[in-house]
Amino acid sequence: MKRRQLLLAAASAAAFGQSGSPDYFAIVNAAIHPVSGPAVGSGTLLVRNGLIEAVGANLPVPAGAWTIEGKGLHVYPGLIDALSHWGLPAARPSAAGGAGRRRTPDDGPANVQFPEEGGPEERPSNTSWLKASELVQPNDANLIAARNAGYATAVVFPSAGIFAGQGTALNLGGGRVGDMVVGGPAGLYLTMAAVRSSGAGFPGSLMGSFAYIRQIYLDARHYKLAKAMYAENPRGLPRPSYDRALEGVLEAPRILLPANRRVEMERMIHFAQELKVPYLLYGGVESWRSAGILKAANAPLLVSLRWPQRDREADPEAVDSLRTLETRELAPSGPSALEKAGVPFAFYSGGIERPADIRKAVRRAVDAGLSNEGALRAMTLHAARMYGLHDRLGSLEAGKIANLFVTDGDWLAEKTAVKMVFIDGRKWEPSAGRPE
Amino acid sequence: MRRRQFLGGLIAGPWVASAAGETLVIRNAKILTVTRGSFDGAILIRDGKIVEAGPTVNTPAAARIIDAAGQFVMPGIIDCHSHIGTEAVNEGSVSVSSMTGIEDTVNPEDIGIYRALAGGVTTANILHGSANAIGGKNVVIKMRWGKNAAEILLAGAAPGIKFALGENPKRRGGGLGAQLRYPATRMGVEDVIRDAFSEAKAYKAAWDDYNLGAARGERRIPPRRDLRLEPLVEVLEGKRFVHAHCYRADEILMLLRVADDFGFKVRTLQHVLEGYKVAKEIKEHGAGASTFSDWWSYKMEAFDAIPYNAALMHRRGVLVSLNSDSSELMRHLNQEAAKTVRYGGLSDEEALALITINPAKQLAIDDRVGSIEPGKDADLVIYDKHPLSNYAKVQRVFIDGQLYFDRDQDMSERAGKAERRKTLHEKQKPVPARRPQ
Numbered sequence: 001m002k003r004r005q006l007l008l009a010a011a012s013a014a015a016f017g018q019s020g021s022p023d024y025f026a027i028v029n030a031a032i033h034p035v036s037g038p039a040v041g042s043g044t045l046l047v048r049n050g051l052i053e054a055v056g057a058n059l060p061v062p063a064g065a066w067t068i069e070g071k072g073l074h075v076y077p078g079l080i081d082a083l084s085h086w087g088l089p090a091a092r093p094s095a096a097g098g099a100g101r102r103r104t105p106d107d108g109p110a111n112v113q114f115p116e117e118g119g120p121e122e123r124p125s126n127t128s129w130l131k132a133s134e135l136v137q138p139n140d141a142n143l144i145a146a147r148n149a150g151y152a153t154a155v156v157f158p159s160a161g162i163f164a165g166q167g168t169a170l171n172l173g174g175g176r177v178g179d180m181v182v183g184g185p186a187g188l189y190l191t192m193a194a195v196r197s198s199g200a201g202f203p204g205s206l207m208g209s210f211a212y213i214r215q216i217y218l219d220a221r222h223y224k225l226a227k228a229m230y231a232e233n234p235r236g237l238p239r240p241s242y243d244r245a246l247e248g249v250l251e252a253p254r255i256l257l258p259a260n261r262r263v264e265m266e267r268m269i270h271f272a273q274e275l276k277v278p279y280l281l282y283g284g285v286e287s288w289r290s291a292g293i294l295k296a297a298n299a300p301l302l303v304s305l306r307w308p309q310r311d312r313e314a315d316p317e318a319v320d321s322l323r324t325l326e327t328r329e330l331a332p333s334g335p336s337a338l339e340k341a342g343v344p345f346a347f348y349s350g351g352i353e354r355p356a357d358i359r360k361a362v363r364r365a366v367d368a369g370l371s372n373e374g375a376l377r378a379m380t381l382h383a384a385r386m387y388g389l390h391d392r393l394g395s396l397e398a399g400k401i402a403n404l405f406v407t408d409g410d411w412l413a414e415k416t417a418v419k420m421v422f423i424d425g426r427k428w429e430p431s432a433g434r435p436e
Numbered sequence: 437m438r439r440r441q442f443l444g445g446l447i448a449g450p451w452v453a454s455a456a457g458e459t460l461v462i463r464n465a466k467i468l469t470v471t472r473g474s475f476d477g478a479i480l481i482r483d484g485k486i487v488e489a490g491p492t493v494n495t496p497a498a499a500r501i502i503d504a505a506g507q508f509v510m511p512g513i514i515d516c517h518s519h520i521g522t523e524a525v526n527e528g529s530v531s532v533s534s535m536t537g538i539e540d541t542v543n544p545e546d547i548g549i550y551r552a553l554a555g556g557v558t559t560a561n562i563l564h565g566s567a568n569a570i571g572g573k574n575v576v577i578k579m580r581w582g583k584n585a586a587e588i589l590l591a592g593a594a595p596g597i598k599f600a601l602g603e604n605p606k607r608r609g610g611g612l613g614a615q616l617r618y619p620a621t622r623m624g625v626e627d628v629i630r631d632a633f634s635e636a637k638a639y640k641a642a643w644d645d646y647n648l649g650a651a652r653g654e655r656r657i658p659p660r661r662d663l664r665l666e667p668l669v670e671v672l673e674g675k676r677f678v679h680a681h682c683y684r685a686d687e688i689l690m691l692l693r694v695a696d697d698f699g700f701k702v703r704t705l706q707h708v709l710e711g712y713k714v715a716k717e718i719k720e721h722g723a724g725a726s727t728f729s730d731w732w733s734y735k736m737e738a739f740d741a742i743p744y745n746a747a748l749m750h751r752r753g754v755l756v757s758l759n760s761d762s763s764e765l766m767r768h769l770n771q772e773a774a775k776t777v778r779y780g781g782l783s784d785e786e787a788l789a790l791i792t793i794n795p796a797k798q799l800a801i802d803d804r805v806g807s808i809e810p811g812k813d814a815d816l817v818i819y820d821k822h823p824l825s826n827y828a829k830v831q832r833v834f835i836d837g838q839l840y841f842d843r844d845q846d847m848s849e850r851a852g853k854a855e856r857r858k859t860l861h862e863k864q865k866p867v868p869a870r871r872p873q
């Protein structure tokens with residue numbers, strides 16, 4: 001460790017929050033990167049009671065605020081994992097999850113248990129009522145590792161099944177889940193995994209999954225209409241049966257649809273438009289050749305940072321198709337193409353667990369032409385915007401939630417270390433000397 | 437010898453993008469129109485349509501000229517039964533999967549499309565598989581390689597649905613560990629179809645009843661929409677074609693009876709290997725037949741096939757086509773047609789009709805494609821020899837007047853692609869882990 005310039009003035013215990021950081025403080029003389037505006041070479045950022053109070057070059061530090069010396073340090077908005085499965089319990093095999101089912105790259109980590117299914121309204125592979133906020137383990141090791149790497153927020157989703165469940169944006173401050181949740185339901189996570197093998201239950205194919213989802217939306221709207229008519233005047237009408245799977249579908253403000261290849265992006269844009277549901281696409285492996293169709297539909301895309309690569313176990317002599325080889329070669333240039341075309345996009349961890357690997361993956365996109373600022377936006381303000389949370393998260397602006405991270409150099413540079421992370425204004429220091 | 441496979445471009449588009457209003461003349465060609473005789477002459481193409489075809493055509497000064505001296509031009513081949521260009525074929529979990537449709541899983545980047553194009557195919561009927569008695573909905577595509585999914589669909593083609601009889605739908609599906617699925621016999625297949633159409637009639641009646649009530653101002657919750665039954669209602673109303681996979685004479689007659697009972701028509705019988713035994717009944721029903729030239733004996737129900745099937749049904753007045761049901765067979769349907777000259781004595785023109793105008797009629801797209809006539813889409817194949825010759829090779833293929841395949845161009849790009857592939861392969865080899873000294 002080199003110059004560690006952290007001068008906290010003499011403190012009385014009463015002025016500190018639960019984790020030992022003060023409730024009212026200023027980071028001074030630091031390079032500040034608000035994302036929403038130009039960087040300030042040497043400025044002050046003032047935080048009070050978990051919110052950003054002011055940001056600027058020549059701000060006086062008010063009486064009563066503690067001072068953190070930021071000379072030589074950089075301040076950024078806390079990173080946001082725009083689609084995460086961190087913090088959710090590992091999946092338990094169950095009948096409803098589809099015994100013998102093969103996992104696909106779209107699945108994300110297996111991490112949600114299916115409750116027992118049954119009853120007359122059984123809708124296979126639909127657990128739209130599951131909520132990440134009710135499943136998350138607040139002190140999960142992945143959440144802590146992410147926080148140490150500069151992440152302040154993760155939008156966490158259950159991931160098993162076709163209608164996997166409702167996501168929630170969580171600030172990674174640990175403690176009580178109730179204090180971590182930011183905003184309402186983030187959306188409903190869908191996969192196109194055919195969940196049952198042929199002959200063992202519908203849907204058993206990609207085609208079947210489309211038909212199934214389409215029917216669920218028709219059913220949900222029919223259910224909504226029947227409930228409304230019944231609520232208005234029940235006399236003479238059959239009583240609609242309560243259906244939790246349809247309740248979850250109706251509650252979701254948006255859906256997340258998998259789309260890695262260009263053909264999948266075209267297909268899913270078309271499908272979401274047909275369903276008339278707000279949507280986010282996730283995946284984006286072929287975004288290097290899809291900017292045109294995304295732009296034409298103004299389709300928002302969550303780009304996985306797990307770039308395709310050759311399987312280490314693969315036969316070294318086997319030569320893949322040119323199409324596969326080109327995809328591996330060019331996938332990291334996708335974000336650059338999206339940035340140039342003006343397509344809204346954000347990054348997500350895509351199952352990468354080591355924060356060092358995430359930074360490496362972002363650097364590959366930057367090496368392939370994405371601007372440093374564009375990369376930061378894709379992990380802060382643009383990620384927040386995907387879920388309508390840009391009014392409170394994603395940039396360093398007065399009145400927003402004080403989620404930030406502080407480094408000793410450019411956030412992407414290989415040797416840069418994260419010195420502090422603030423979440424809701426509370427300071428966390430990555431444990432020194434421990435490898436990520 | 438291994439069949440050579442055309443590589444196709446990674447992000448290929450049509451090599452010659454014809455600007456709107458471009459005029460093209462193919463001349464000095466031997467032209468096989470299929471419907472209007474054969475002659476040495478020229479074809480005038482404007483805005484993707486055939487304007488004129490004859491011994492001489494009006495050649496505007498601005499026209500681009502393609503000299504096809506010594507070569508043969510025929511209409512693009514139409515395959516009435518294919519499963520290319522889709523990422524799913526069977527929804528085999530249920531015996532009635534009419535809620536599914538190929539349109540949801542069209543993949544315009546399937547290399548099978550490019551290879552079909554290289555075999556002279558310009559249009560194909562992409563069907564659901566034969567795993568169930570009532571399968572999913574079809575699409576008709578043109579081999580517009582390089583275009584998006586929505587752009588390869590042949591707009592205006594009548595919607596259809598796949599049915600299947602015999603061994604495939606009565607298999608219990610799934611193999612080890614799978615649940616048993618009804619039906620397990622041919623009797624059961626018939627029952628599944630009858631049952632589904634009875635349900636469809638009841639569904640339609642429920643909606644008719646609701647609409648009547650609503651018109652009278654009654655306050656009622658509408659019936660739930662059912663995507664499984666809606667396509668069957670369309671069949672009953674004559675708005676959706678039935679393409680039925682079948683082999684044996686008995687099951688063919690069964691389906692025709694079921695259709696008569698419910699008052700719908702079977703548009704095409706697919707494979708229909710024993711069609712020669714019941715050609716009169718097929719003709720009376722008005723169904724078309726789409727068969728193989730000489731593919732048989734791969735299972736019990738395919739043992740009674742004969743190579744004269746197409747010719748015999750044709751002679752009985754049935755509208756007959758030859759299909760591939762295979763991405764390999766699809767690349768030489770011209771040779772399949774030639775076999776009906778040898779087995780059954782069809783004329784050259786009758787043989788070519790089996791893979792052009794006849795399938796076009798079966799799919800009700802004969803106003804657009806299937807022959808070289810003024811007003812039709814300029815979907816054309818240029819062969820170096822007569823297409824019914826085993827030695828004929830496709831040289832160029834046009835769809836809507838645009839060049840989508842050019843053999844010389846493909847050949848000239850191969851070395852560069854091979855080189856790029858080698859370079860990338862080397863680059864992406866994983867670095868061997870370093871061992872401690």
